[in-house]
Amino acid sequence: MTTEIEFINVSKTYLNQQEVVNVLKGVSGKVEKGEIVTIIGPSGSGKSTILSLCNLLLTPDEGEVWIQGKDVGDWDIQTLRRQVGIAFQGAPMLTGTVQENLSLPKRLQGKTLENPKKYMEYVGLTEDLLLRQAKELSGGQRQRLSLARTLVNDPAILLLDEVTSALDSLSAHEVEELILRINRERQTTILWVTHDQSQAERVGDQTWLVIEGRIVEAAPTKQFFVKPKQEQTKQFLEMRREYK
Numbered sequence: 139m140t141t142e143i144e145f146i147n148v149s150k151t152y153l154n155q156q157e158v159v160n161v162l163k164g165v166s167g168k169v170e171k172g173e174i175v176t177i178i179g180p181s182g183s184g185k186s187t188i189l190s191l192c193n194l195l196l197t198p199d200e201g202e203v204w205i206q207g208k209d210v211g212d213w214d215i216q217t218l219r220r221q222v223g224i225a226f227q228g229a230p231m232l233t234g235t236v237q238e239n240l241s242l243p244k245r246l247q248g249k250t251l252e253n254p255k256k257y258m259e260y261v262g263l264t265e266d267l268l269l270r271q272a273k274e275l276s277g278g279q280r281q282r283l284s285l286a287r288t289l290v291n292d293p294a295i296l297l298l299d300e301v302t303s304a305l306d307s308l309s310a311h312e313v314e315e316l317i318l319r320i321n322r323e324r325q326t327t328i329l330w331v332t333h334d335q336s337q338a339e340r341v342g343d344q345t346w347l348v349i350e351g352r353i354v355e356a357a358p359t360k361q362f363f364v365k366p367k368q369e370q371t372k373q374f375l376e377m378r379r380e381y382k
């Protein structure tokens with residue numbers, strides 16, 4: 139097995155209105171090549187911050203983040219961001235056509251996108267949409283486009299932040315299936331933040347529970363949901379089930 143992502147005792151603080159907030163407190167964990175790690179936890183616990191450290195949207199204050207055996211700080215940032223794609227809730231798009239949005243990663247490199255239809259087809263969008271304004275697409279179509287756009291760089295790693303939470307259940311299911319296909323066919327390593335426990339259970343190989351900036355439990359997904367070891371995990375899962 140090859141380790142694609144490794145967090146070694148990572149801490150991160152933010153300054154919030156003069157107050158120092160410890161958002162991550164000694165996070166350690168490994169993600170192996172081709173694995174899907176689902177990250178769950180309460181709102182504000184630090185899940186998105188963990189993702190942001192993997193493509194240098196943020197840097198750790200303490201500890202190290204390694205991507206493909208190299209400290210993130212030693213990567214050329216453009217190369218890193220091609221290797222590590224990211225998609226967000228709501229799939230934000232630039233003003234412009236679908237084609238312009240899709241080819242953005244190439245345009246940023248001063249190149250043109252050779253075969254836009256290939257990417258549209260891969261994510262299940264019809265080619266006649268290429269000339270439409272991206273902002274006119276439905277939520278599900280926009281998320282597919284956002285995934286297609288990350289695929290243009292052929293990333294080895296995908297960071298997903300609540301990518302289905304703004305979608306109706308059918309679109310969410312379709313986007314989930316698409317991501318699983320990307321993982322299967324391209325051996326893409328995926329770090330997937332979701333508040334949807336059943337999704338985390340369906341799609342994960344490993345699951346991490348983050349509470350107040352710490353990984354309180356990291357385990358193979360099946361074991362995590364069926365036989366969690368930590369009391370905090372049991373309580374968290376129980377609370378969510380009751381809430382549902």
Ligand SMILES: Nc1ncnc2c1ncn2[C@@H]1O[C@H](COP(=O)(O)OP(=O)(O)OP(=O)(O)O)[C@@H](O)[C@H]1O
Nearest residue numbers: 152153154161179180181182183184185186187188
């Ligand atoms: N740029 C920032 N400046 C200051 N504080 C921030 C910043 N980004 C995040 N935070 C704070 O850091 C904490 C963790 O945020 P983060 O977005 O990582 O949590 P999360 O678990 O992903 O939350 P959610 O599930 O609500 O998206 C929160 O208290 C948040 O307010």
